[in-house]
Amino acid sequence: MPAPVVGQTPSLTTFLKSLKHSPIETSIELLISLLRRRQISHSRPCALATAHLLLRVVAAERLKPTTDSTVAALRLIERIRDVGRRLVAAQPREMAVGNIVRRVLGVVREVVEEQGDGGEESSGGGSEPMSPLAPAVPQDLRPRPRTPGDATPPNFDGPSDIAVNSRRPALASSTSYAGQGPQSTSLLSFLEHPLGRSPTATPSTPGTPSRKSTQDKQEKLDIKAEVIDGIKELLDELEVVDTQIAESALEHIHSGETILTHGSSQTVQKFLTTAARKRKFTVVHAEGWPNDHEATHATIVNGGGGTGIEDEKWKPLTSMGVTVILIPDTAIFALMSRINKVLISPHIVLANGSLLAAAGTSTIALAAQAHSVPVVVLAGVYKLSPVYPFDTQELIEYGDPSKVVGFEEGEFVEGVDVGNPVLDFVETETVGLFVTNLGGCARGYLYRVVADHYRGEDVDLSAAAAPNGKTVA
Amino acid sequence: MAPKAKKGANAQKSKGAEEEREEPLQAVVFADSFETRFAPFTLERPRCLLPLANTPLVEYTLEFLANAGVEEVILYCGNHTDQVEEYLKHSKWTRDTAPFSLEIIRSDARSVGDAMRDLDQKQLITGDFICVYGDVVANIQMEAALAAHRTRREKNKKAIMTMVLREAGDFHRTKSQNIRPVFVVDPATERCVHYEQMRPRETPRLDIAEEVLKEHVEVEVREDLIDCGIDICTPEVLAQYTDNFDWQVPRRGFLYGVLKDYETNQLTVHTHITSEGYAARVKNLLSYDAISKDVVSRWTYPLCPDVNMLSDQLYQLQKGNVYQEDGIVLARSSVINRKSVLGKATSVGSESVISNSIIGRRCVIGKRVKIDGAYIWDDARIGDDANIKKAIIANEASVGKKCHIQAGALISYGVSIAEGTTVTGSSRITRAKRQRRQSKDQTAEGPTNPKIVGEGGAGYEMEVDEDEDDLVETLLSGDIYNMRKLSLSADSISTLDSEDEDEDLEDSSKRRSSRSESFASIGSDESGDTRRKATDFHHEAAASIVDALQKNDDVNNIQLELQALKLASNAEDKQVRRAVAVALMKRIAGLVESGMAPKDAVAKTVPPNQLLITRCVTTDKEEYSEQVEFLLYMQTDLLHRQQGDKILLFACNTLAHKDLVEAEGFEQWWEDPRSSATDELQAVRKDTKQLVDVLVGDDDDDEDEDDDSE
Structure with a gap:
């Protein structure tokens, strides 16, 4: 009698498991095929898988100890770009993949710049090899008054950075986009409390004073280790992003309000749960048929989470004394006049503030606009893409029509074209406010967040890498 | 890393270690369907490499298996093994990064x-395995089916197989149209208790055993299922x-047999009927058409063209299920309607209209062409003003200007249709000609028939083989007349065979009606049935004898098996004779092909096995008809x-030598009109004339002398 056979459908869980013991090239191919087969879909799993994979890619990259750090960095960038291109090509509509790739590229560039910075301070000779990369982020082209060393976006800053006084102004300036009433304070407060971040995030961030003490060590600074630390920080960010967004819940949800939401987003649920601890309000929940209604029902009845690898379980809102009303999608417009606020968690926020969100969101947003109900978008920074939508049709994924009409309906299959768009394109005009893990942000200021997190030269991943890294627009 | 994540990682690790101890999930793929x-098209390429929506069929199958988490795949090749191997060698499935290990087995x-x-x-099989054909297109989740199979196995070791079936309602384009499988299922245990195949134009009538109805409180008769050929099997299968050497096919052989032997073996076969997901087999041209449509309309999501299963594909979905790759040149006035696929570097001339069609890479389509519902594979050329309906035009074929290709036409590789020709719907035009019996894979150029392809064209109408008794398939659905005509013409090629079968048919219906008057009314149904049984018997018997001969089995055993089979299927002596004759000739021909001289081959095959012949061909009576028939x-x-x-010469010589056939037998055979009905028949027996002359002469001369002629 043979042992029972395992037949596990590949998923994010199996991917992360196999990542530990399979060769890097196999893992890349595996992720590509998983993305193609849509076995890893939605922003968060895609982002997690990509970040974990890139961590392995960087760790597996062999850099000769004698190699000059700039050359090493260029090779790393080249490698990451190459992997990134393949991942993005596998499923171009999962933009979170591209976002994470760009963020990791940003980490590498930043490490190099930090080092170049340090090199200038310590020895004149050290700065020479850095010069090819230095113009990559020329100060005059950067709109913010920073030294190149401060290119670190706020969320990359370790607690040690906050301790460095000289960086204060830069930080303040980089968070200025969030400066609207209570948001700005909330953002600053979370930055000042290292508790808000992952407790293990004590990175050996470049620029720590200890480094300056020994020049030799700093010369051969291990770029790889720095980058790996950077990616780990990114992973930590992905892990706490929903909690961070939920921290501003109380500023948006007030007692007695009626909130409309849609689908089974973990972000929205955490947000509402956090608010429910202090406030009493009513939630109207549109079910999101046909792609999401089962998950929505389960979320309302049982709470959710516990399925993914790092998802926490949470209790259903009803158990916290919140009235939840489940409505079909068709009733949205009729009920909109009673709604005080709409909460949406999109798949992707594009650079101009328009959204790609689960099908049905566009209806909600337009109905809200017609009734002048504010639409609040909850999105982690990792969902923010530097891509501008030119052809909106191309961005929309069409799913399995059998969710709309069963495949067994032979006459339907034969005679009717059934389309099942998974995503909706939501125009930016309908969105009132974005709440990210860095705090709230108005539509018009979104470009600042984009500029803080992505390098101009990384926006177009498919473009061939410029020689010597001299790609400055 | 956060402690929480670490904990998660540990948990995964322990889980991973646990799973490593378990058997890997295996799958067997039959790249050849033996039909x-x-x-x-299959004359030149293996079926599993035919493109479905511009992606080879086998890609869909392997993708499905990767999807199901299979870790080891064993791929059986029949025809064109070299091509399959060559293809897979360059595909992603044999790289180090493949999700499973792939073993290709060459087999005859x-x-x-x-x-x-x-x-x-x-x-090679260590545990339970998934068994599929190389033409399955499916996206169903196998987890549930595998889990159900496993729990059943734990409870009952006799549950040896689970068939995965897809519900498909009353009428469905993807359902098999010619042969409709009927499953009788006990819903409580999901056990399949009876299986039959219905043919169209036949009174639907099931022959369910009494015990089945006694034993099961409730049975469901399901005719609404798509049998996609995905089976989860145990090694017991x-x-x-092996125990039942005569089982050839999984359904009509294996399933039928297991159900019949339930009383003795207690083995059970179960079904997993799913109402979610997609699963179908590209069994014939009809389902090729239906599944192509399903793929384009995204019912097979995510296995649609824009998934780009091949690494060099770059399809993008556009409005109205139009998929286009890069580098397509469309004239400004050309129109691409809904549900079309266009491959890389294809160009479409001005004012051409393409709808519901799949067009491969590098095709050149002229001006004012109308293409509706056609399948045009890579590198085809379509001249100006051509009008193409639902037809298949294979790689590198060319259709001249102002041609009309009617619905249902099949135009194979490299065929060229001259300007202004009309190709009718029942045409199957090819340039390849099968080299009989030499090697299945080799083909040679056939003669061009200008009547079909026009002056200056290249290609000829394909011949239909007499031993390919599967229904000849057409692309058009519901076109039963068409099909019938074709199958009739298939019969007419070999007069002897068809006569025989008709005789069988008559005989049996006569017999039945005489036995019981009440049968007469349904005689027509019965005769169809017996005829089918007769061909079944013939195939089984012939195949098993050839097998045994190859293995050099003891002749007594062969005879015993044959006898058993004869009794089991209630076959007549005549059929046995036919089976023996065919099997012996097949074996001899096989030896000849492998390089043996015909004389040696005959000497090696006939004398040791003469018992077979003596048992079915009597020589002691004054009756020679059996001998004539055998010859x-x-x-x-x-x-x-x-x-x-x-071979005929040497075989006759041996038969005469061993007194298996007497001189009178030869004489009557020679004079029998059936033996000289066609030119081909005459050509075959030409060499034997001398021998017969000698034999007959001998006989006339002297009766008491031992004939010492050669």
């Missing part, structure tokens, strides 16, 4: 049953195939075999 339903198996027996011998069967079988004339 000829895709002729003429003639049926799924043979392959299964081979598999059992090779001992292989053992069963006729031999002659017909040798028609298309390599060196058939030589």
Whole structure:
């Protein structure tokens, strides 16, 4: 009698498991095929898988100890770009993949710049090899008054950075986009409390004073280790992003309000749960048929989470004394006049503030606009893409029509074209406010967040890498 | 890393270690379906490499298996093994990064049953495995089916197989149209208790055993299922195939047999009927058409063109299920309507209209062309003003200007249709000609028939083989007349065969009606049935004898098996004779092909096994009709075999020598009109004339002398 056979459908869980013991090239191919087969879909799993994979890619990259750090960095960038291109090509509509790739590229560039910075301070000779990369982020082209060393976006800053006084102004300036009433304070407060971040995030961030003490060590600074630390920080960010967004819940949800939401987003649920601890309000929940209604029902009845690898379980809102009303999608417009606020968690926020969100969101947003109900978008920074939508049709994924009409309906299959768009394109005009893990942000200021997190030269991943890294627009 | 994540990682690790101890999930893929339903295209390429929506079929199958988490795949090739190997060698499935290990097995198996027996011998299977054909297109989640199979196995070790079936309602384009499988299922245990195949134009009537109805409180008769050929098997299945050497196909052979032997073996077969997901087999041209449509309309999501299964594909979905790759040149006034696929570097001339069609890469389509519902593979050329309906135009074929290709036409590789020709719907035009019996894979250029392809064209109408008795398939649905016509013409090629079968048919219906008057009313149904049984018997018997001969089995055993089979299927002596004659000739021809001289081959095959002949051909009576029949069967079988004339000569010589056939027998055979009905028949027996003359002469001369003629 043979042992029972395992037949596990590949998923994010199996991917992360196999990542530990399979060769890097196999893992890349595996992720590509998983993305193609849509076995890893939605922003968060895609982002997690990509970040974990890139961590392995960087760790597996062999850099000769004698190699000059700039050359090493260029090779790393080249490698990451190459992997990134393949991942993005596998499923171009999962933009979170591209976002994470760009963020990791940003980490590498930043490490190099930090080092170049340090090199200038310590020895004149050290700065020479850095010069090819230095113009990559020329100060005059950067709109913010920073030294190149401060290119670190706020969320990359370790607690040690906050301790460095000289960086204060830069930080303040980089968070200025969030400066609207209570948001700005909330953002600053979370930055000042290292508790808000992952407790293990004590990175050996470049620029720590200890480094300056020994020049030799700093010369051969291990770029790889720095980058790996950077990616780990990114992973930590992905892990706490929903909690961070939920921290501003109380500023948006007030007692007695009626909130409309849609689908089974973990972000929205955490947000509402956090608010429910202090406030009493009513939630109207549109079910999101046909792609999401089962998950929505389960979320309302049982709470959710516990399925993914790092998802926490949470209790259903009803158990916290919140009235939840489940409505079909068709009733949205009729009920909109009673709604005080709409909460949406999109798949992707594009650079101009328009959204790609689960099908049905566009209806909600337009109905809200017609009734002048504010639409609040909850999105982690990792969902923010530097891509501008030119052809909106191309961005929309069409799913399995059998969710709309069963495949067994032979006459339907034969005679009717059934389309099942998974995503909706939501125009930016309908969105009132974005709440990210860095705090709230108005539509018009979104470009600042984009500029803080992505390098101009990384926006177009498919473009061939410029020689010597001299790609400055 | 956060402690929480670490904990998660630890948990995964321990779980991973646990799973490593378990058996890997295996799958067996039959890249060859051992049928000829895709002729003429399969003359030159294996079926699993035919493009479905511009992606080879086998990609869909392997993608499905990767999807199901399979770790080891064993791929059985039949025809065109080299091409399959060559293709897979360059595909992503054999790279280090492939999700499973792929083993390609070259085999000369003639049926799924043979392959299964081979598999059992090779001992490659360690645990439960998924068994699929190389033409499955499916996106169903196998987890549930596997789990159900496993729990059943734990409870009852006799549950040896689970068939995955997809619900498809009353009418469905993707459902099999010619042969409709009927499953009788006990809903409580999901056990399949009875299986039958219905043919169209037949009174639907099931022959359910009494015990079945007694034992099961509730049974469901399901005719609404798509049988996609996905089976979850235990190693016991292989053992069963080995025990029952005559099982050839998984359904009509294996399933039928297991159900019949339930009383003795207690083995059960279960079903997993799913109402979610997509699963179908590209069994014939009809389902090729239906599944292509399903793929384009995204019912197979995510296995749609824009998934880009091949690494060099770059399809993008556009409005109205139009998929386009890069580098397509469309004239400004051309129109691409809904549900079309256009491959890389294809160009479409001005004012051309393309709708519901799949067009491969690098095709050149002229001006004012109308294409509706056609399948045009890579590198085809379509001239100006051509009008193409639902037809298949294969790679590198060219259609001239102002041609009309009517619905249902099949135009194979490299065929060229001259300007202004009309190709009718029943045409199957090819340039390849099968080299009989030499090697299945080799083809040669056939003669061009200007009547079909016009002056200056290249290609000819494909011949339909007499031993390919599967229904010849067409692309058009509901076109039963068309199909009937074709199958009739298939019969008419070999007069002897068809006559015989008609006789069988008449005989049996006569017999039945005389036995019981009440049968007369449904005589027509019955006769169809017996006729089917007769062909079944013939195939089984012939195949098993050839098998046994190859293995050099003891002749007594062969005779015993044959006898058992005869009794089991209630076959007549005549059929046994035919089977023996065909099997012996097949064996001899096989030896000749492998390089043996015809004389040696005959000497090696006939004398040791003469018992078989004596048992079915009587010589002691003054009645020679059996001998004549035997010779006729031999002659017909040798028609298309390599060196058939030589074999016939030596075989006759041996038969005469061993007194298996008497001189009178030869004489009557020679004079029998059936033996000289066609030119081919005459050509085959030409060499034997001398021998017959000598034999007959001898006989006339002297009766008491021992004939010492050669």
